[in-house]
Amino acid sequence: MKKNVCIFVWLLCLVLSVAAQEKFVKLKIVQTSDVHGNYYPYNFITRQEWEGSLARIYVFVQKEREQYKENLILLDNGDILQGQPTAYYYNYIDTISPHICSEMMNFMKYDAGNMGNHDVETGRNVFDRWIRICDFPVLGANIIDTSTGKTHLAPYKVLERDGVKIVVLGMITPAIPAWLSENLWSGLRFDDMEETARKWMKIIREKENPGLVIGLFHAGQEAFKMSGKYNENASLQVAKNVPGFDIVLMGHDHTRECKKIINVAGDSVLIIDPASNSVVFSNVDITLKLKDGKILHKDIQGVLTETKDYGVSEEFMKHFTSQYEAVQNFVSKKIGTFTESISARPAFFGPSAFIDLIHRIQLDITGADISFTAPLSFDAEIMKGEVYVSDMFNLYKYENMLYVMTLSGKEIKDYLEDSYYLCTNQMKSPNDHLLWFKEKLKEGAADRAALQNFSFNFDSAAGIIYTVDVTKPRGEKITIISMADSTPFRMEETYKVALNSYRGNGGGELLTKGAGIPQEKLKDRIIFSTDKDLRFYLMQYIEKKKIINPQALNQWKFIPEEWTVLGAKRDYDLLFKKGKEK
The missing domain is CATH 3.60.21.10 (Metallo-dependent phosphatases)
Known part of the structure; x- marks a missing residue:
């Protein structure tokens, strides 16, 4: 009996020892x-x-x-x-x-x-x-x-x-x-x-x-x-x-x-x-x-x-x-008045007052010949009437500087070819998508979930008149008709182009893959840079003008229009049907 008790105690101690370890x-x-x-x-x-x-x-x-x-x-x-x-x-x-x-x-x-x-x-x-x-x-x-x-x-x-x-x-x-x-x-x-x-x-x-x-x-x-x-x-x-x-x-x-x-x-x-x-x-x-x-x-x-x-x-x-x-006090400061409401939504389907306001300001600030910019905010709106500092974060989402770079006419065309390649589907019939959508959607931010590429890389241009033929393949979509003042646009000529620092440093690869400029050569093309972010200058511009009448410049369009108008309507509904009409 004593022996059994001893064995039991020994086993209990062993178990407790192992458990303790x-x-x-x-x-x-x-x-x-x-x-x-x-x-x-x-x-x-x-x-x-x-x-x-x-x-x-x-x-x-x-x-x-x-x-x-x-x-x-x-x-x-x-x-x-x-x-x-x-x-x-x-x-x-x-x-x-x-x-x-x-x-x-x-x-x-x-x-x-x-x-x-x-x-x-x-x-x-x-x-x-x-x-x-x-x-x-x-x-x-x-x-x-x-x-x-x-x-x-x-x-x-x-x-x-x-x-x-x-x-x-x-x-x-x-x-x-x-x-x-x-x-x-x-x-x-x-x-x-x-x-x-x-x-x-x-x-x-x-x-x-x-x-x-x-x-x-x-x-x-x-x-x-x-x-x-x-x-x-x-x-x-x-x-x-x-x-x-x-x-x-x-x-x-x-x-x-x-x-x-x-x-x-x-x-x-x-x-x-x-x-x-x-x-x-x-x-x-x-x-x-x-x-x-x-x-x-x-x-x-x-x-x-x-x-x-x-x-x-x-x-x-x-x-x-x-x-x-x-x-709250900072964003509540009034900086001007808009005579019209503007929305980023139309920017995906043609010229828009929202994007063209940025184009106008970039050209006005820099005196450049041509401006490039993209819809940085996927779905933003600024209502007509009094405009506040808070609205500027809708108008321009990031703290980019404003650059002026020198680009040849051919580089400008090639840049736009890549931009519209990233943005548009190659339409085979009037029933196709105008925009390039992902086949499988992922959960996340709306613009990144639905579209094949990031919408902040969908640059349009101002200062030139051009068309985008969405039936054509990459490299053949863009036809530049003239400068905005009707003077000739020449492939061999050098132009001053206003664009943001993200793009100017190679972001989106429109300058490198598109225009064909080596990454290490980009800085040699920069002839001007602001010392503050572009939003600061947008606010300054609007405060100085006081009243802004935002209108689309209508300097480019998608063709053939009998296809793209239908495609734009369908794709607008697909992208924005969950939101209110703007």
Whole structure:
């Protein structure tokens, strides 16, 4: 009997000892990405309540912290400094106060951030100031200081939670030089993501010996070569080809995604992307089984969670009331009067007052011969009557500079050939689409979901008279009839062309693939650049004129009209049938 009792006690002790050596660690990862200034639950552009915001996400974060405590890890994946007037105001208007974005992220207790291309677009004065105020590291493993060869920012962040070492490696899309003027990122370079990931994964494995590795990549998943040299949207490629990542948090492409893939080593990697504007966020649950400090098993599950379901944090709103009021006062300033309402919708189907107002102002500011611009806002409207600062964020969505470049007549034609190739379907009958739609639609921003290419690359021209024959193939669509004043347009002549800095630096590849100008030669063509963003000059122009009568210039048209008029009506209904008529 005593012997049996001893055996039982011994077995019990053994079981308890083994059990004591095993434990489970639960982690929660929350990722925001492409917030684009949507900090408050209010859209300062449309002057309406807004479903996406950090103020809503904070409700979820605080609720989950009650359970997870320090095991909730909050990460941002870039493009948080641009978009809503809130960001613009603290980027360029009030540069004395602490940056609101830093203050809010500190308040929410972010564990790490990452750089996005639109954060770089704000310029070094802005993004360096933002980073200095943040209580957490903003990462950038492939952002290199050219003077030292070292990373400008921390490449990765090490977090320890319940005995588990977690490493977050941050990278940005390397295509910055193809979009942004060098003065905005002077002294920096942006290395290839896959090469960078291989380098740092080796260092992380040897130096940190992590239990969990998270990639925080401001890049989408459909990789392609931008301007023949920048591997754009390489997040999925890195996740597959560089073993070691457990999770890859994506951004940049504004497309919702949540899936698991198998990498080249046969391991599962969670891929998740919360699209844009804080409408959803990445919500990842991790359960780790440990024994003697070693991870035996990982269970990683992710979902995209709707922000609107969590209400608004009163604590957040109260803490940032004064900043809210400052931005409200800024956007409420009257700058002029429009005699007509204008909408971006008609810009997809022919000349429009909306786009041609930008053309007129670009030509007036620069004295250029020809202007290029695109519908940067997919579905924006400015009503006739008094016009306010808030309306300017509808009229012009991004903080681009205004350039004047020299282009030959042939380069101008080839540029437009590529622009309309990206925009239009090659019609075979009057029953075909006028616009080029995707065969399979993805959930995300409306313009990016429906159309084959980004609408912000659909440039039209002013200053010339031309037609676009949508029955013709790429390279044969454009016929330039004359200059707008009826003087001849000559292929061999050199013209001054006004366009934005995104396009002038190679964005959309209309100058490189289209006009055939090598990427490295683009800067040699720039003969003028504004020192402030174009929206600033648009506001100045309207304030000076006081009354604006926006009208379409009617300097180009789609042909054959008996086909394109029908196609335009059908495609308009397809694109905008869910919205009110404009």
